Amino acid sequence: MPVRRVPPRTLLPQAVWAAALAAALTGCGPFSGDDAEAGGPALTAPAGVTAQAGSATSVHVMWNRPASTTDVTGYEVYRGSVRVKELTAEQHMVDVTGLRARTRYEFTVRARGKDGSLGPASRRVSVRTPAAVAADRSAPGRPEGLxxxxxxxxxxxxxxxxxxxxxxxxxxxxxxxxxxxxxxxxxxxxxxxxxxxxxxxxxxxxxxxxxxxxxxxxxxxxxxxTARGKDEGPGTAPGDFRAATRRADGAYYIDLRWTPPETGGEVPAYQVYLDGEQATTVMWGESAPRDGSAYSFYIGKEAGTRHRVKLRAQLPDGTWGAFSPERTVTTGR
Structure with a gap:
């Protein structure tokens, strides 16, 4: 999926964008969460959902506990629209077994509240199981050098x-x-x-x-x-971050390039900050680039304007990592 190109100067305020991002991340599954009890505190969708093929017939699904005003009493894991697992509130990962080899599956997760209602579905994650290997009874060697x-x-x-x-x-x-x-x-x-x-x-x-x-x-x-304090950790920041301006069709654009942080998986989203405020969120589906990413957006028609830009990545657990170094660009230069 290509990156979305959105003019930051026409974007909604940050609070509205936060709501839009939540809708984008939670509205991709087969359910909307409308069956939650009307008037009660709303559950939020589990964040940071990932799926990793564990073998030819199993997939390991992981997620974060969602922030919510209602206590979570359990989770439900769905393969497509079919519920395949029911778990307690303490469980944030599960192996889904009995699958077919060389088959693509999509998974979502929902939280269940104390009143029995279900929250909205998480974002949909896709995974393909590998080919089966006949008569393999030999375990891999022990990983060394940890x-x-x-x-x-x-x-x-x-x-x-x-x-x-x-x-x-x-x-x-x-x-x-x-x-x-x-x-x-x-x-x-x-x-x-x-x-x-x-x-x-x-x-x-x-x-x-x-x-x-x-x-x-x-x-x-x-x-x-782990260290004391609240440091996100420099290793969670995008690397080799570069920013430049260019002129096209009578207007100026800012072009961004970076390498994803080494998270052990795909980075599904980035937050772009312009002049100290969140401007937009760039999201990918299952085709998130692993080696290098690029994003371009409209900035205006006036030459000689100076802007500061930085970004941060969404981590596997659904939280946001450390910011990249901030770059300064000037239109027309």
């Missing part, structure tokens, strides 16, 4: 060496203690874990999984302690 570093108060980055497998690794599962908390594609050997608590001790390990659902022994565990 390293980690703290990235601010709420994130850590893990890296490891590629695990060996006779048929190929489909995914890597990240564990906090004995609990699986994250999965990344088998072509990746890096994961950014966000939404952690400041000043907290953690212990992480990694396991490799193949298409037949064989799981490797756990890697050596790495202990990490």
């Amino acid at each position: 390293r980690g570093h703290v990235d601010g108060a709420r994130a850590v980055t893990l890296t490891w060496r590629k695990a060996a497998d006779d048929k190929g690794v489909v995914s890597y599962d990240v564990y906090q203690g004995t609990t699986k908390i994250h999965s990344v594609d088998g072509t990746r050997t890096r994961a950014l874990l966000t939404g952690l608590r400041p000043g907290t001790d953690y212990r992480f390990s990694v396991r490799a999984r193949d298409a037949a659902d064989n799981v490797s022994p756990a890697s050596d565990a790495v202990p990490l302690t």
Whole structure:
């Protein structure tokens, strides 16, 4: 899906854009949430929903607890319009099994409130299961060389060496203690874990999984302690951020280019700030670029005007990462 090109000077105020973004992120699923009890506090859609093929017949779905004025008592996971899992409020991830190999699936998640009502569906996420491998009873080798570093108060980055497998690794599962908390594609050997608590001790390990659902022994565990404070972590910021102006059809435009932060998955959205205020949100669907991104927008017809621009990425847990460096551009130069 190509980037959306929206003239910032014609955009609505920031509060309205925030509401529009919420509608865009929650209105992509098969439900609208209108069946919530009329007049009661509204549940919000679970944020940061991701889906990762765990094997040829399973998909790992993850999400964040939504901010809401109503207590969440559980979640429902949907494959298309079919409910496939019901979970408690403490569960924010699940393995959906019994799927077909080499098949594309779409998943959404809804929260359930104390009164039994369902909130709106999360954004729809798409994933394709890999081909099945016949008669594979050999588990992948243990991932070696696990390293980690703290990235601010709420994130850590893990890296490891590629695990060996006779048929190929489909995914890597990240564990906090004995609990699986994250999965990344088998072509990746890096994961950014966000939404952690400041000043907290953690212990992480990694396991490799193949298409037949064989799981490797756990890697050596790495202990990490997040920093104190509220720092988002510089590793969550877009890299190599550049901004330039150009003239076309009698008007000026600002062209932005950057590389996505290494989150271990796709970055579905970015917030663009112009002169200190949020101007727009750039969103991709399943075709979010992994290597480099670009965005261009109309800025006006007057030469010699100076503008400051920066952006930040939406992280896998639905929160927003650190800002890129701020760039200054002047029209007509």
